[in-house]
Amino acid sequence: MMRTVSVAETAPSTYPWAVHTEKLQVRAGRHLAVNELDLRLGTGVHGLLGPNGAGKTTLMRALATVLKPAGGRLTLLGGEVTGNADLRQVRRGLGYLPQHFGFYPRFTVREFVEYIAWLKEMPKAAIPGAVQRAVERVGLTDRADSRMKTLSGGMLRRAGIAQAIVNDPAVLLLDEPTVGLDPEQRLDFRELLREIGLDSCILVSTHLVEDVAVACSDVVLISEGRLVWQGTTGQLTEQGGAGDAGDSATERGYSSLLRAYRGRVSA
Amino acid sequence: MTTHPTPALISRYASGGAVVDDTTIWAVEAHLETCAACRAVLADAVDPGTQNLLDRVADGIASGIAAGPAPVRRHRLRRTGVAARVLPWLVTATGLMLAAALFEWTFDSLPSLVLLVAPVAPLLPVAAVWSRRVDPAWELTATMPRTGLPLLMRRTLGVLSAVMPVLAVAGWVTGHSPGLWLLPVLGFTAGTLALGTVVGVDRAALALALTWCAGVVAPSLADGRLPAILTGNSLPGWALTTVALTAVVLMQARRRPHLLNTTSSQGRMERS
Structure with a gap:
């Protein structure tokens, strides 16, 4: 039986950016x-890069x-998150994998993901x-059971990734x-990211520059809570020169941007 | 649009020749999806080779379903998430009540411990169902659309339905009027939720329990008799308070369902 596509799914979005922050603190x-x-x-896969303590997890x-x-101001999917806004609608469209993924040890994987789907207010029949x-x-x-x-x-x-993507x-x-994925799983994961990133906005926080280089289309670089640079992965590789630290073009671009930023701040 | 395609048209559709245009094919297809009679006609119209193939596929699928794993059984009980984590707190509350009943039964001279302890007994597990210390997945829970007062009230009802029978037994053994323990319990629980929307549920529970202990339990133990608010005359007062506090909670739940972002109060930031 084919799924009926609802009007809400085909409606054009009424916001220019899935995630939009202005002077966010x-x-x-x-x-x-x-x-x-x-x-x-x-839309797309965005890599969030930055040194330790840059504010990645807080963001x-x-x-x-x-x-x-x-x-x-923080606007998610066109809905204002600041103040006492009703977050219900916005939260239905979110998927989140925390850095410290807490879980119920006695649950099976299926039960856990089911429980999260229920908390995400998915229709009972779709769960x-x-x-x-x-x-x-x-x-x-x-290993589902x-x-x-x-x-x-x-x-x-x-x-953790399964519970984050369960509500599309x-x-x-x-x-x-x-963290903790072996090289083969990492490849599968990148493939999954590219697939999901075709029609949704993904923000991946990492300090593995090579993950960003292959899996992400765009890069957001932050340091000390401020935006240092934003651009495509291709542009990041062009930033680095031969004199910059790093083993790959992406790493060289990363360190060159950070060095330039630190120079600007201290000057 | 209930006109059935003619058998001739169906057989031309089945043969797949170029004689039928696309629009007609779509119309026939859409009709076949909803009409069993025409599907039967179609089944007769296809050539023996296709018929054979369809039969084999149907057989394969049927045997696959028969041999495959059975549908996963649903575990309804585990869906309540933190239930297992709250169990120790429930046991503590139960133990507290049983100890109070035992004390009252042994020492006649003391004021009724069951009545004194009952109002604050459910506060322990109520605080536990909404505490990030108890819920390992609190960070995830905090981002969920369902999180908020309605979910908290759901969990609170769960706690009350587990604690109530114990209270009922303790009250029955010691022979007190049900109103004298039931109404204070409901009043304090509603008060915790109402205050919890402002300062966080665990802090609210702690504050109310401490206030009750310092203001009522300690003096009455020192005096050796029950305070006036735990006698029959105060029942209307308890009832009014309970109704008023419940109304406050329900109103908050309607107006600002996301007031409670798990345990810590609004705007307070995570420490780690």
Whole structure:
């Protein structure tokens, strides 16, 4: 039986950017970890790069609506997230894999993803099919009925990706998704990213520059909570010169941009 | 659009020749999807080779379904997420009530411990169902559309339905009027949720429990008799308070369903 496509699915989007921040400020404790960040992300796979403590995770948490912005504007899928807005509609379109992926150890993978799908207010009839599809897409079909506590680190990460994509999110936020994946799984994961990125906005936070080089179409580079540079992966590789640190063109571009930024800040 | 295609048209459609134009094919196809009688006509119209192939495919699928794994059974109970994590807190609350009942039964001279402890007993598990310390997946839960007062109230009802029977037994054993323990329990739970929308559920539960202990439990233990608010005369007051607080919670749930972003209060930032 073919699925009926609803009017809402074919309606044109009424917003120019899936993720839009203007002078966004987010606190991590007392520290202002994201400071006056202007960011515009559309459809595609965006890699979020930056040194440790640059505010990557804090930014991801703010975009996932875990943290409330301390200032500025944050608009997700055309809906304002700042203030006391009703986040329900926006949150239905989100998928999020936290850096520390907490789970219920006694749940099986299927039960966990089902529970998350229920929390995401998916229609009851759509849940079993969507769960199976998500589990298959991350390659966990044969472990779908094992308890979460029996899974290895890489499998847990994949279960985390499955729960994030179960509702076919329009904005997918993945914080360090490739940690613990072996090289083959990493290839599969990149393939999955490219596939999902065709029609949704993915932001992948990582400090593995090579992941960004292959899997992402665009790069967002932040440092000390501010936007340093945004452009395509191709443009990033052109930034580096022979004198910059790094083993690949992307790494050289990364270090050249950071060095230039630090020079600007200290000057 | 209930006109059936003629058998001749169906047989031409089945033979797949270039004699039928695309538009007609689409129309026939759309009709066949909804009309079993015409599908039967189609089945007779195809050539023996195709017929044979279709039969083999149907057989293959049927045997595949028969030999394959059975549909996964749904575990309804586990869908309640944090239930297992809250269990220790439920056990603590139950133990507290049973101990209170035992004390009351052993020492006649003390004021009724069951009545004194009952209002704050469910606050422990209520705080636990909405605490990030207890919920390992709190960061995910915090991003969910369903998260908010309605989900919290759902979990609270779950806690109450587990604690109530224990309270009922303790109340029945010690022979108190049900209203004297039931209404304070409901009042305090509603109060926790109402206050929780402002300061966070775990802080609200702690504050209310401490206030109750300092303001009522300690003085009445010192005096050796029950305070006036735990006698029959105060029942209307408890009932009014409970109804008012429940109304506040329900109104908040309607107006601002996302007021509660798990455990910590609004705008307060994550420490790690």
